[in-house]
Each structure stands twice: as C-alpha cells, then as structure tokens.
Amino acid sequence: MIDLIYQHMLPYYKDKISKVTISDPTTCTSCERDFSETCEPNHCVEMRDGYGIDQYLCLPCSLLYIGNGELLGTKTKGKVSVFIDKDDKSTLDKIVSDESKTLKEKQALAKRSVKSLTEAQFEKLIPSREVFINVGTSVFVKSSFVNAAKSIVDPKNSDNVKKKLEEMGALISEAEHIKGLSEMSHMEYFISKGGSEELRLGLMAGLGIYADKNKLIMYGTGEHFQNFASRKSFPFELRPIGGNRMIFDALPEFNSAPALFINNMGNSQKNIIKNIQVSEYLDEFNICDSKGTTSINPKAFTLFYEYFSSLNKPLREDFSNAINKILCGFIPVSGMQELLSPFEGSIQLFSELPKDPHEILKIKNIVARALQES
Ligand SMILES: [Zn+2]
Numbered sequence: 001m002i003d004l005i006y007q008h009m010l011p012y013y014k015d016k017i018s019k020v021t022i023s024d025p026t027t028c029t030s031c032e033r034d035f036s037e038t039c040e041p042n043h044c045v046e047m048r049d050g051y052g053i054d055q056y057l058c059l060p061c062s063l064l065y066i067g068n069g070e071l072l073g074t075k076t077k078g079k080v081s082v083f084i085d086k087d088d089k090s091t092l093d094k095i096v097s098d099e100s101k102t103l104k105e106k107q108a109l110a111k112r113s114v115k116s117l118t119e120a121q122f123e124k125l126i127p128s129r130e131v132f133i134n135v136g137t138s139v140f141v142k143s144s145f146v147n148a149a150k151s152i153v154d155p156k157n158s159d160n161v162k163k164k165l166e167e168m169g170a171l172i173s174e175a176e177h178i179k180g181l182s183e184m185s186h187m188e189y190f191i192s193k194g195g196s197e198e199l200r201l202g203l204m205a206g207l208g209i210y211a212d213k214n215k216l217i218m219y220g221t222g223e224h225f226q227n228f229a230s231r232k233s234f235p236f237e238l239r240p241i242g243g244n245r246m247i248f249d250a251l252p253e254f255n256s257a258p259a260l261f262i263n264n265m266g267n268s269q270k271n272i273i274k275n276i277q278v279s280e281y282l283d284e285f286n287i288c289d290s291k292g293t294t295s296i297n298p299k300a301f302t303l304f305y306e307y308f309s310s311l312n313k314p315l316r317e318d319f320s321n322a323i324n325k326i327l328c329g330f331i332p333v334s335g336m337q338e339l340l341s342p343f344e345g346s347i348q349l350f351s352e353l354p355k356d357p358h359e360i361l362k363i364k365n366i367v368a369r370a371l372q373e374s
Pocket residue numbers: 028029030031032033057058059060061062
C-alpha cells in the first residue's frame with residue numbers, strides 16, 4: 001500500500017501530522033483499511049473534507065492530504081495582478097492604496113485606467129529565466145532556449161548539460177539576467193498578492209513515484225522538476241522523466257518486492273488511493289495511476305521494448321500493424337511466419353512473450369506510446 005511511500009517520507013512530515021489515538025471509527029476513510037492493518041495501527045488523522053464531512057485517515061494516507069511547503073513547495077492562491085507598462089505604476093499605486101474601494105472595484109478601475117498586457121504577452125517580453133539543471137543548481141538561460149534547456153535536464157550529468165547549453169549560446173550570467181529583468185519596459189503589478197498554499201502530494205498531476213523498502217525515486221518533468229530542484233535540499237532522487245517513459249526507467253529499479261509504482265499521481269487523492277496496487281512479486285509489475293492499474297510482466301516488457309526500439313520508425317509501424325493482425329485472429333497460424341518474416345528475430349521474440357494476446361497487445365501499446373514520447 002501507500003505505506004511504502006510513508007516510510008520514506010515520514011521524517012519530512014513529522015511536524016505536520018497531528019495524529020490522534022484511534023477511538024471510533026476503526027477504518028480509514030480513504031483506503032478503507034482497518035487501522036490495525038496499517039504500519040501505524042494506533043493512530044489516525046482527523047480531517048474535514050471540502051464538503052464538511054469528517055475524514056479519519058490512516059497515517060500513510062494522510063500524507064497525500066497534508067500540505068508540505070518545505071518538501072513540496074507552495075503555490076499562490078487568490079493573487080490578482082495586471083501586466084502593465086512601468087510608466088503606469090504610479091496611476092495604479094493611487095488606485096490600489098484607496099482603502100475605500102473593494103478589491104473588485106480596484107481591479108475594474110485598474111483595467112479601465114491603464115493599458116495592460118495578457119500574461120502570455122508579458123511572458124514573451126521576459127528576456128531570460130532561471131532553469132534548474134539539478135537539485136540546488138541553476139543556470140540562467142535566454143528565453144528562446146528555455147524549452148530546450150528543460151528538455152535536456154539530466155541531474156546525473158548536469159555538467160554536461162551546462163556544457164551543451166554553453167555551446168548552444170543559451171547561457172547568460174546571473175548579473176546579465178538581473179539587469180535584463182530590471183530593464184524590462186513592463187512589470188507584473190499586484191493588486192493583491194493573495195496568499196500561498198502548501199502543495200499536497202496527492203494533488204500533483206503528472207508526478208510519479210517508485211518506492212520499495214530501500215529507495216524512493218520521484219519522477220517529474222517541467223514544472224515539477226523545476227519546483228523540486230529549487231527546494232534547498234530535496235531529499236529524494238529526482239528524475240526528469242514523465243509519461244510512459246517513466247515505466248522503462250522504473251522497471252530496472254524493480255529488484256525488490258514489495259514495490260509501489262505510481263505513473264501519475266493525478267488530481268484526486270481518492271482516485272489514486274483506489275488504484276494503488278503494490279507489486280508483490282518480481283514477475284508482476286503494477287503501474288498505478290489515477291485512472292486505473294495495469295499489470296505487466298517485466299521480462300516480456302523489457303524484451304519487447306528492446307526489440308521494438310531497435311527497429312527504425314517505418315519498420316516499427318509495419319511491425320505494430322503485423323502484430324495487430326496476428327493478435328486480432330485474422331491471420332491463421334501458418335500465415336504468421338510469413339507476416340513476421342521481414343522482422344528479423346521477431347519469431348524468437350514471440351516465442352518468449354506471454355501467450356495471452358491481450359497481454360501482448362497491452363505491452364505493445366505501452367511500449368509504442370513511450371517511444372513516441374521520447
Ligand atoms: Zn488509509
């Protein structure tokens with residue numbers, strides 16, 4: 001269960017969890033386990049959900065619900081801002097400092113009084129950005145190279161990434177970065193700064209986690225990676241890999257059972273808890289996400305992946321079509337050999353795959369999607 005994650009994360013939640021001794025009820029509202037079956041059998045966390053209904057969570061489940069700014073970061077909430085020419089700042093200062101007006105009135109007045117840009121227009125004017133290439137290590141990158149920089153992030157080889165960016169002419173110094181920002185003609189003007197909200201593990205769509213008793217690996221691309229890498233000392237191994245590619249990265253790690261692999265945390269604690277299925281044995285790897293769980297045979301999956309990725313793109317498509325025909329039962333067994341003859345080694349591959357056509361089709365589809373993403 002989620003206990004595998006809890007055991008690694010507990011040190012970073014100790015001050016956040018207000019646990020109470022269990023009296024009544026005796027079942028976790030989220031995972032529906034009896035508290036006595038969890039790794040913390042004597043305690044639970046009481047919470048009230050968005051509908052005002054009391055929740056009694058086992059301690060492992062509570063991690064998905066509790067905000068943790070130090071570990072996961074924060075997001076702003078209720079911010080109201082406009083993107084304006086710096087020359088219009090004093091006009092807005094007057095409007096915003098008028099305490100007789102409500103926030104809504106100030107917002108409406110600001111819109112009428114000055115010409116503002118959309119957020120997207122403003123973003124385009126920003127000359128450079130800070131991009132994290134490893135936990136605690138960032139570089140300053142010209143805006144036109146930001147996406148390229150994020151896509152080659154590789155914490156294990158961050159020196160190489162830096163070198164590549166240098167060769168591309170993407171890097172600038174921190175001083176140039178600050179100078180560029182200060183010289184911008186436009187600015188974000190906060191009518192209200194709003195507040196901040198601590199991020200919750202169970203509400204981080206796109207995030208992946210692999211955990212067994214010895215290790216925990218976090219998977220996140222783009223903003224997830226940038227956010228975690230900017231934490232002062234992010235305690236877990238962080239890999240900038242997303243989607244189906246995550247599965248291929250996590251599989252070689254799966255050498256100890258039980259293990260838990262979440263491919264996408266999604267945006268609902270209830271859904272992910274419902275679909276969490278621990279891999280209990282090394283011959284079955286469960287891929288859990290907020291929509292469901294898929295079980296695969298690691299050996300067959302790896303064999304198929306190695307074969308499929310060795311083909312060039314047009315051959316891959318032909319092979320994929322041939323498999324579809326075979327598995328849909330349109331081709332008699334005698335025709336199979338002929339259909340597979342252009343694909344060297346494929347008959348040997350088939351002999352090593354599971355016999356269930358659904359199983360092969362499932363593996364093929366996941367592999368094909370992952371290769372498309374890379
Ligand atoms: Zn629970």
